[in-house]
Amino acid sequence: MPGITREEVAHLARLARLELKSEELDHFAGQLDDIIGAVARVSEVADQDVPPTSHPLPLTNVMRADEVRPSLTPEQALSGAPAQEQQRFKVPQILGED
Amino acid sequence: MTVTELLSYDAALAAYDPVMGLEVHVELGTKTKMFCGCSTELGAEPNSQTCPTCLGLPGSLPVVNAIGVESAIKIGLALNCEIAEWCRFARKNYFYPDMPKNFQTSQYDEPIAFNGYLDVQLEDGEIFRVEIERAHMEEDTGKSTHVGGATGRIHGASHSLLDYNRAGIPLIEIVTKPIEGAGERAPEVAKAYVAELRELIKALGVSEARMDKGQMRCDVNLSLRPNGTEKFGTRSETKNVNSLRSVERAARFEIQRHAAVLSSGGTIVQETRHFHEEDGSTTSGRIKDNAEDYRYFPEPDLVPVAPAREWVEELRKGLPELPRVRRNRLREEWGVSEHDMQSILNAGAVEPIVATIEAGADAAAARKWWMGELARNANEQGVALDELPVTPAQVARVAALVAAGDLNDKLARQVIEGVLAGEGDPDAVVEKRGLKVVSDEGALGAAVDEAIAGNAAIADKIRGGKVQAVGALVGAVMKTTRGQADAARVKELILEKLGVSEG
Amino acid sequence: MTDIIKLTAAEIAAKIASGELTAVEVTEAHLARIEAVDEKVHAFLHVDREGALAQARAVDAKRAAGEKLGPLAGVPLALKDIFTTEGIPTTVGSKILEGWIPPYDATLTKRLKAADVVILGKTNMDEFAMGSSTENSAYGPTGNPWDLTRIPGGSGGGSSAALASYEAPLAIGTDTGGSIRQPAAVTGTVGVKPTYGAVSRYGMVAFSSSLDQGGPCARTVLDAALLHEVIAGHDPLDSTSIDAPVPPVVEAARNGSVEGMRVGVVKQFSGEGYQAGVVQRFNESVELLKSLGAEIVELDCPSFDLALSAYYLIAPSECSSNLARFDAMRYGLRVGDDGTKSAEDVTALTREAGFGDEVKRRIILGTYALSSGYYDAYYGSAQKVRTLITRDFEKAFEQVDVIVSPTTPTTAFPIGERADDPMAMYLADLCTIPTNMAGNAAMSLPCGLAPEDGLPVGLQIIAPALKDDRLYKVGAAVEAAFVEKWGHPLLEEAPSL
Numbered sequence A: 001m002p003g004i005t006r007e008e009v010a011h012l013a014r015l016a017r018l019e020l021k022s023e024e025l026d027h028f029a030g031q032l033d034d035i036i037g038a039v040a041r042v043s044e045v046a047d048q049d050v051p052p053t054s055h056p057l058p059l060t061n062v063m064r065a066d067e068v069r070p071s072l073t074p075e076q077a078l079s080g081a082p083a084q085e086q087q088r089f090k091v092p093q094i095l096g097e098d
Numbered sequence B: 001m002t003v004t005e006l007l008s009y010d011a012a013l014a015a016y017d018p019v020m021g022l023e024v025h026v027e028l029g030t031k032t033k034m035f036c037g038c039s040t041e042l043g044a045e046p047n048s049q050t051c052p053t054c055l056g057l058p059g060s061l062p063v064v065n066a067i068g069v070e071s072a073i074k075i076g077l078a079l080n081c082e083i084a085e086w087c088r089f090a091r092k093n094y095f096y097p098d099m100p101k102n103f104q105t106s107q108y109d110e111p112i113a114f115n116g117y118l119d120v121q122l123e124d125g126e127i128f129r130v131e132i133e134r135a136h137m138e139e140d141t142g143k144s145t146h147v148g149g150a151t152g153r154i155h156g157a158s159h160s161l162l163d164y165n166r167a168g169i170p171l172i173e174i175v176t177k178p179i180e181g182a183g184e185r186a187p188e189v190a191k192a193y194v195a196e197l198r199e200l201i202k203a204l205g206v207s208e209a210r211m212d213k214g215q216m217r218c219d220v221n222l223s224l225r226p227n228g229t230e231k232f233g234t235r236s237e238t239k240n241v242n243s244l245r246s247v248e249r250a251a252r253f254e255i256q257r258h259a260a261v262l263s264s265g266g267t268i269v270q271e272t273r274h275f276h277e278e279d280g281s282t283t284s285g286r287i288k289d290n291a292e293d294y295r296y297f298p299e300p301d302l303v304p305v306a307p308a309r310e311w312v313e314e315l316r317k318g319l320p321e322l323p324r325v326r327r328n329r330l331r332e333e334w335g336v337s338e339h340d341m342q343s344i345l346n347a348g349a350v351e352p353i354v355a356t357i358e359a360g361a362d363a364a365a366a367r368k369w370w371m372g373e374l375a376r377n378a379n380e381q382g383v384a385l386d387e388l389p390v391t392p393a394q395v396a397r398v399a400a401l402v403a404a405g406d407l408n409d410k411l412a413r414q415v416i417e418g419v420l421a422g423e424g425d426p427d428a429v430v431e432k433r434g435l436k437v438v439s440d441e442g443a444l445g446a447a448v449d450e451a452i453a454g455n456a457a458i459a460d461k462i463r464g465g466k467v468q469a470v471g472a473l474v475g476a477v478m479k480t481t482r483g484q485a486d487a488a489r490v491k492e493l494i495l496e497k498l499g500v501s502e503g
Numbered sequence C: 001m002t003d004i005i006k007l008t009a010a011e012i013a014a015k016i017a018s019g020e021l022t023a024v025e026v027t028e029a030h031l032a033r034i035e036a037v038d039e040k041v042h043a044f045l046h047v048d049r050e051g052a053l054a055q056a057r058a059v060d061a062k063r064a065a066g067e068k069l070g071p072l073a074g075v076p077l078a079l080k081d082i083f084t085t086e087g088i089p090t091t092v093g094s095k096i097l098e099g100w101i102p103p104y105d106a107t108l109t110k111r112l113k114a115a116d117v118v119i120l121g122k123t124n125m126d127e128f129a130m131g132s133s134t135e136n137s138a139y140g141p142t143g144n145p146w147d148l149t150r151i152p153g154g155s156g157g158g159s160s161a162a163l164a165s166y167e168a169p170l171a172i173g174t175d176t177g178g179s180i181r182q183p184a185a186v187t188g189t190v191g192v193k194p195t196y197g198a199v200s201r202y203g204m205v206a207f208s209s210s211l212d213q214g215g216p217c218a219r220t221v222l223d224a225a226l227l228h229e230v231i232a233g234h235d236p237l238d239s240t241s242i243d244a245p246v247p248p249v250v251e252a253a254r255n256g257s258v259e260g261m262r263v264g265v266v267k268q269f270s271g272e273g274y275q276a277g278v279v280q281r282f283n284e285s286v287e288l289l290k291s292l293g294a295e296i297v298e299l300d301c302p303s304f305d306l307a308l309s310a311y312y313l314i315a316p317s318e319c320s321s322n323l324a325r326f327d328a329m330r331y332g333l334r335v336g337d338d339g340t341k342s343a344e345d346v347t348a349l350t351r352e353a354g355f356g357d358e359v360k361r362r363i364i365l366g367t368y369a370l371s372s373g374y375y376d377a378y379y380g381s382a383q384k385v386r387t388l389i390t391r392d393f394e395k396a397f398e399q400v401d402v403i404v405s406p407t408t409p410t411t412a413f414p415i416g417e418r419a420d421d422p423m424a425m426y427l428a429d430l431c432t433i434p435t436n437m438a439g440n441a442a443m444s445l446p447c448g449l450a451p452e453d454g455l456p457v458g459l460q461i462i463a464p465a466l467k468d469d470r471l472y473k474v475g476a477a478v479e480a481a482f483v484e485k486w487g488h489p490l491l492e493e494a495p496s497l
């Protein structure tokens, strides 16, 4: 298994929206390399013909009836908002598509 | 906006073969959201239809809406798909402020429906088969309003405001396989496919599929390859094309744009594009580089969906007649041409006509009113036919009055006008406006005598054999009766009185 | 006063029901204890004095009015700060949720309130339940009441310390890889990870959804059972909730016995890294089980050797997605919003400032394991390991009724010792993780003090899924035998604070 580089950590941090500091990149790169080196053992079973388990219990078809339940009030919904305006969540400019 | 080079459509098709992929998102008409019990009613106050789950509050969990699954299966069956015996939801991970959890609960490699097709009928009656790759369940995002920039655009905005009422509304995403072999008819196929899909969704009763309300949205993926080659070219993805006409225009524009780029030796960039309603053009959006990595994995908070075969078969049995099949049946029943049927469809008149016939009118009359007077009216007001303030039953009543000879066409139009103006039912309008055909033979006879007496010269001509001159006398009678006479009867009476027989 | 705080939950409930004590007296005694010792222990992040007293008064009023009281009416409880509490701060031990007041109660919170349990406050934990020492709390570490310079276990160190310091007779924990059992082991208390799906996760802030499970923490097996019965049961708001009756855990706890039971000892739960005193106490426990009439069966579960590796792929993967919602848009911390930065930048700056090292490490690890080129090798393989572990358990439970092991390889280590060595820290969960992977049930209860350091050692009992009652049947028998042998509950040997 390949090790993990500082650049790779920087790329992952971008994907995960973490503005890591330069020293953190070095620090994590070293630690993650160790951890990945250790946990990479699981790939021993990669070729085995075993179904993967995503859910610990074999439940299926858990569904609810299409019936309206009470929502929060707008005040409750917005109660934790860092900023709000016109009963909406106010967020910094979104760098969008157009 | 930069001016985009285009090649003429004919030149483009002379050199290149278009391949299309269409992705349609349909908002289901369920009462509640896909994963929580919040109402989906449109037009509510901002953030009044949210809960811990659809706001993505810490600790909240999703539970699947059974009608959402049922609707997905119905759509899959109607599209001739196989229905998965076992499938899971997956998380599609990416950050965006309109998505409360920063992952979309969707389906990835295990869609609930896959491998189907939809036959669509082109204007000339030809059937084109569009293969369906998959139909899967997912959820909608919240709505952002961009503040401080020009005309509410995201670009240049100082901040945005988010309303999560729409977040979590169930969506079905329907993806075609690459559509090949449509050639120059590709834009027409695209439009016909989306139109047919919309009819199908409506017939299934799972959504109103109103494109103008965003309940149905289409992405048009298009690439060109040199004629006679196999390998697909690089595609562009034109997002959120929101009317049938736009679907056709977007496909056409992209064919011409791709052809211009390719024929001048350039390469197509894989990117999203935005369609512009005003001039039918598209402009560049986001480049699809490989940095995009959605890190899909099975949603651990939802258990697998394993639709029982009996349930699937029961749903299959309950499917309505396919819109295309039904349309062809109705066309034959009504005795209209392919072309006329297409016009009826385009006008959105199929359902109103069916309902009017069900209310007792004959097919010709129902068609005449909906495609004539009413279509004109709807057009003028810029509303859909079914939004006019007149019911099929009312139209049927007008047709019945005409058939009984109580109204002539001119009067009937006035009755319709009255109904549309909110003056009440047809009978009430007739009553209030005094719009009965004058059928009292005595009164009519007097009016005829008056007309003969007042137009002696014309009467003589008629007596002399110039029967076609009768029109002028009929006109005079209609004038004195203020149009409330049956013109045919008036003509009969005049000829009778003048002792002339027709032909 | 001292007497009240030493009572078990069962005793308190009985005395309140009989009128010997009022709920207000009991609550005040515990609030006073918290005031006296929590500055040293730091088990609580938030004490809800007014709310607790109001709840206690309501219980007393109910009793006065002759209304029926629940089995734990008026009994104080320390709630891990991972469950949402309407109107009461919920931080999950993280700066990113500092000051957040949820607009809703977790299902577990609702159940506790409906059972008239008195919620004293919210307990400290490793940030987002990631850790085995409670050192990863953004609000400072918790001390182990046995030795305040040592860790109380984690992530639920606040809950275990609250029990061991007599600040509360009951507590709630959550267990993703051992966060209920390991803290119980190192503080000489009892902790149960129920079968996955037994206790609703609705309102429990997610770390790793397919592994997380809330459960009871107490000082006795019976108390744990009484609490288990209150918090378990089907919840339509949690799709992974078991829709079946709760196993008869209280009945089992009242009728402890191992007579005629087959008890498994797994080869893989031994070897390098196990402290001598831990092994010694474990071996004595096995002897004790034999003497009580159990048959011991040696088991081989080879997949367990891969459990830790698989866990450190699955849990980080799920957490990288679960924690994406902390983006500074709708709630919680927002950093760097100066009117010029984009939402994307503000999100990244906030997450950088709001998450601690361990959380960041796991988010990056999980992001890596799920990314397109690595998914099959890492996440995919880890899910296969999960299947193998489940099969090993299935095979094992064909031969035995329960499995026993040490809960954790060592006793409580000093605060700071493993702080910058994540791999060493992860070893604390070696014996507890397989159960989370397979979704079955397990308990930790005290089995003595390690001779070399005089610190508590935990015995883990593992039962098949849905057979949680077996834990209590075996646990109660073991507990009774030990208490008889020691002449008192183990916790009596803890130094007074």
Ligand SMILES: [Mg+2]
Binding pocket: B106, B138, B173
């Ligand atoms: Mg989609």
Ligand SMILES: [Zn+2]
Binding pocket: B033, B036, B037, B038, B049, B050, B051, B052, B053, B054, B055, B168
């Ligand atoms: Zn909701």
